[in-house]
Every structure is written in C-alpha cells, then in structure tokens.
Amino acid sequence: MIAPLKTNKLNYLKTTLVLLLLFATTLLNAQQVKVVKGIVVDAKTKNEVSKVKLKIQNADSTKIYKATSNSEGVFSFNNVPLGDYTLVVDDITYNRKDIPFSLNKEHADGFTFTPFEIGRKVSWMFDWGDAYGKEHYWSHWLAKTVIGFYFLCLLLVLFYSILQVTLAITYVKNKKKREEEIKPIFDPTNTPKVTIQLPMFNELYVADRIIETVANFDYPSDKLQIQVLDDSTDETVDVIAKKVAEVKARGINIQHIHRTDRTGYKAGALDDAMDRVEGEFIGIFDADFIPNPDFLQKVMPYFRDEKVGVVQTRWGHINKDYSLLTELQAFGLNGHFAIEQGGRTASGHFINFNGTGGVWRRTCIEDAGGWEHDTLTEDLDLSYRAQLKGWRFEYREDVIAPAELPVTMSALKSQQHRWMKGGAECFIKMRKQLATAKGVRLSDRIHGLSHLFNSSVFIFILLIALLSLVVLHIKDSFSDLNDLIQYGAFFLIATVFLAYYYWQSYRDKTGHFFKDFFKFIGRFFVFLMVSMGLSLNNSVAVIEGYLGIKSSFVRTPKFNVGANNDVTTNKYDKKSLSILNIGEGLLFLLFLFTAINRTIYGDLGMVPFHLMLAFGFGLVFYHSIKELRGVKVK
DSSP states (O other), X not given: OHHHHHHHHHHHHHHHXXXXXXXXXXXXXXXXXXXXXXXXXXXXXXXXXXXXXXXXXXXXXXXXXXXXXXXXXXXXXXXXXXXXXXXXXXXXXXXXXXXXXXXXXXXXXXXXXXXXXXXXXXXXXXXXXXXXXXXXXXXXXXXXXXXXXXXXXXXXXXXXXXXXXXXXXXXXXXXHHHHHSOOOOOOGGGOOOEEEEEXXXXXXXXXXXXXXXXXXXXXXXXXXXXXXXXXXXXXXXXHHHHHHHHHHTTTOOEEEEEOSOOTTHHHHHHHHTGGGOOSSEEEEOXXXXXXXXXXXXXXXXXXXXXXXXXXXXXEEETTGGGOHHHHHHHHHHHHIIIIIHHHHHHHTOOOOOOSSSEEEEHHHHHHXXXXXXXXXXXXXXXXXXXXXXXXXXXXXXXXXXXXXXXXXXXXXXXHHHHHHHHHHHHHHHHHHHHHHOTTOOHHHHHHHHHHHHGGGHHXXXXXXXXXXXXXXXXXXXXXXXXXXXXXXXXXXHHHHHHHHHHHHHOOOOOSOHHHHHHHHXXXXXXXXXXXXXXHHHHHHHHHHHHHTOOOOOOOOOOOXXXXXXXXXXXXXXXXXXXXXXXXXXXXXXXXXXXXXXXXXXXXXXXXXXXHXXXXXXXXXHHHHHHHHHXXXXX
C-alpha cells in the first residue's frame, strides 16, 4: 500500500510543476510591447517612403503582423508579444530586406528601429551602367530620355488640341453671324455654265445612282454639262455606258469618258478631262454622293465674288444610323466640317477642298497649276497651291451634300490609310512653300502647317501608348523620377479641349442639355477609343507618306446599303489577314494585361488610359477578324 501512494504523490508533483511552468510561460508571453516602430528611407533619394508594406514574424510562430508606412515613412506594429522576430520589407516596389531583432521586458514600453534605407527594385531593362560612383547611372539617363520623349509626344498632342479648341471658339463666336447673314439669290437667267465631273473606278453598286442624281439637278439645261470620268475595268463600264445613253436621250449634255490607262488615278482622270470641260466652273462628286437637286442653286451665287476659287459644302451622312461604326465616323466628320472648316473660314485661314461635294472655278485650277498626282490627296494639294496664289475658298456649312459612310472596318481602314498618307505627302510637298510664301500671315502659316501635319497625331498617340508601358517600368525602378512622371496628368487637359471641340459640332442635340450631354460624353469616349485603335493603321500610313513610299490609289468601296444591306457580297471590299491585324490583336492583349496587372497591385494611375487602348484595339481587331470570317464575296 505504501508504493502506490508514493507514486501518486510523485505524479501530482510533476503535474503541478508542469502547470506552474505553463503558467509562467503564459505570463511571460502575455507581456507585450506596446508599439514596434521605425522609419523607412529611399536609398537613392534619402527621402522617407510612404505606402511600403512590412511585416514581422516570430521564428517559432506562424502569426504574422503587417504594417504600411505613412506619408512620413513611419510604420508601427501594436501589442507585439515578447520574443525573437524578423522584420521583413515585403513590397512590390522595393527590394526585400530582412532585419532580425528581439523583444524583451526592457522593451515593454516600445521598440524603435533606427531609420533604415531600402532600395527600389530595378528590373533587367535598367539594371546596368554604373558610372562615376553612382548606381545605374546610364540607365538613369536612359530613363530620363524616355520620359523626355514621352512628354514631347504629350506636348505635341496638347498643341494639336489647343489649335483645335481655338478653332472651336472662333466657330462659336462666328456661328450666329453666319446664320444671320443675307445669302445671295440664285438668278437662273444670269448664271454661268457648270461642268459636273463624276470620277469613278469600278463603282458597280452606285454608278447608276449618282448619274441619275446629277441628271436631275434643277439648273438650266443649256448651262449644265456632265462628265462621267470612268476608269473602270469591270462590268461597271457597261452599266455606265447604258445609263449615260439613257440620260443623253433625255436631252441632257452628258459624256462618258473611259480611260484604259489609270495614270494618276483620280487626279489623272480629272486632269485628263480638262480639255473637254465646257463650263466656267467644275463641280466634283464621288460616286457615293447624292446631292440635292438645288445644290447648284445654293452654291453658284457665291462665285459672284471673282476672288472665290472654290465653294466647299458640308458632307451629310445618309447611313449614319447603320451601325456604331458609321455613327462614330459621322461624329468625327462633323467635327471637321463644322469646326475645322467653319473655324478656319471664320479666321481667314487656309481650308481645303474635300475632294467632292464642291465646285471649282476653272481658272483657279489652271492658275494653281492644275491637278497633280504625286500625292494620294490631290484635293488637299491643289487647295493649298490655289490659296497660296491668292484665291479665296468659301465654305458653306448650310449647304449639305449627302453621302454614304463606309460600313465595314476594312473599308474604313482603307479610307483612313489614304487620307493619312496623302496628308503626310502634302506636308512634305508643301511645307517649305507654305512656310516661306510672301504675303501669308503668321497665324495662317501656323494653322496651315498644323493642318497638313494633322495626320501625324496618330503617330504621337501610338508612341504615347507604347512609351507609357516603359514609363511604368521606370516608375517601378526609379523613385526619384516618380514626381516628374506625375506631371503627365496635366496633359489630360487636352481631352477637355477636344471634348469642347466635338461638343460644338455634335449634331444629335435634342434641346435637353443633360440628356444630350451624357449621350455625347459616351459617344466622345468611344470615338476616342476607336481612334486609338486605328492609330497603328494610320501611323503606318503616315510613316509611308513621310518616307516617300508610293502606293496605288485604293478607293473606298461603296455599298449602296439602302438597296443592298448584305454588305458581305461587295466584291470590292477586299479582306485579308494582315500583319497590322495581328499587331492590333497583340496590342489589345498587351494593354488589357497591363491594365489588369496594375489594378491588382493597386497602381491605378494609367489603368483608365490602358483600358481605353485595350478597348480601341480590341474593337478594331474584333471587327477586322469578324469580317474575315463573314466573307461571302461572289
């Protein structure tokens, strides 16, 4: 009986000792340090760093304490139990740093780290070039050079937007005056003879329509001549011949001039027919236009001023509501025909004949040197040569020449390519003459050169987009350049200027301001995004123009969507997968990934811009591929 009793006492003693030990340990662990704090400093700038993520972890525990430095670089952890720990800098922007430390009873009231430096992560792109005892010296200069070039592109886009907003302000100031002016009255007994030229090339779907439309002009028949300038190589030749014979049988003066040699393309056809022109004035319409019968009655009275060499009218849009694509084109063209043409006219600056929907004085064409075909935009070229000769151009916003907008992405890109490349070619051709011509106001030189240089804005947009990715890289690599990069937000004012520009030309206003404004804002930003998406296509065109790379005149396919809504049967709308399509798809993925990645890491500064780029390139790519899949050409 004695042995079991001793054993029980021994077990009881052991249990008591274990409980006392656990109590002591618990008591010890219950002691906490009120605050563990410190300051983090950037190793390069020596400035305190905010928003740095840190953590401390006990080697014997899975419990982790987290903190983030404030605007003064101070971080703090509250109520940390005594023990051995490691402080870890765990941030996506700064290099990892581990600092072991211990907390004991002496630190019960607080533990403070000596301010310590942390280095910003420098990636492979900039992790080179130490010199003069400075880390990443050459890479730092490269970063500054990239930022400088990035800001230069932003500045050029801002300059473009400033010129546009000045035109908008001038347009608004002059609008009421133009509306109240007394318009000259048409006198059928004292009006000059006019030749209407209809340049065509394989316009199977719309040739009949434009010939019949012009034949129905309400103008003295003895003072009207119609020339169908036909360069067609398919059955369009027979369609035109049949229609011309039908119109001629009604007693209308009309000729079918068919060329088998397309030298000079549209400009060549116009120039070739000049020796057969009977009229003192020449009206020109592309095949997709449907001018109203009273078109000449509204235009010709303005030529009573013998200094007027051209009267250009505003384009209307017969299929604006066909799709989002046509709505956006109408939105952009309305800006040009209201603000650019109207604002330049009001300021007395040079404007341009838009290639169609206008009338020329024959002597003006001859005095300016005639039609030349060394650029893809012969209309812009001749316009500047004529105005430098002293001829005045009259723009009539109140006279509308309805036309059809391209309804496919491939047709739109083809049109944009020709316009952008032709504009660059005209800049190269005319810049010296415009800059040095005598008797030209300084403001006219500035606006004229910027007008010819306008297509280059797409290069700057594309460069800003691509450079923004490198700028983000720099932002992650060099903290001392962050403040400089943040000044890029100032250039958002360019968007405000452009919004004002397009608001003044917005033609879907109903009179309800807030409803109109919110609809406009949506349309405006979608227009900006699609313009960004077209920047690759248009930049290639502009670069080709500057480098003097020649290409054929690829006219925009016409569809006559009112008579034929199945646009996939248009044999002229050539579609094929190109390297540009692939590039647009890759840019869509690149900017979408960047936007998502930056959102995840909380760096939201450029996310809206990259989302807009992703949407724009994605929409252009999607429609291009969708049209490729839907081809059913006969």
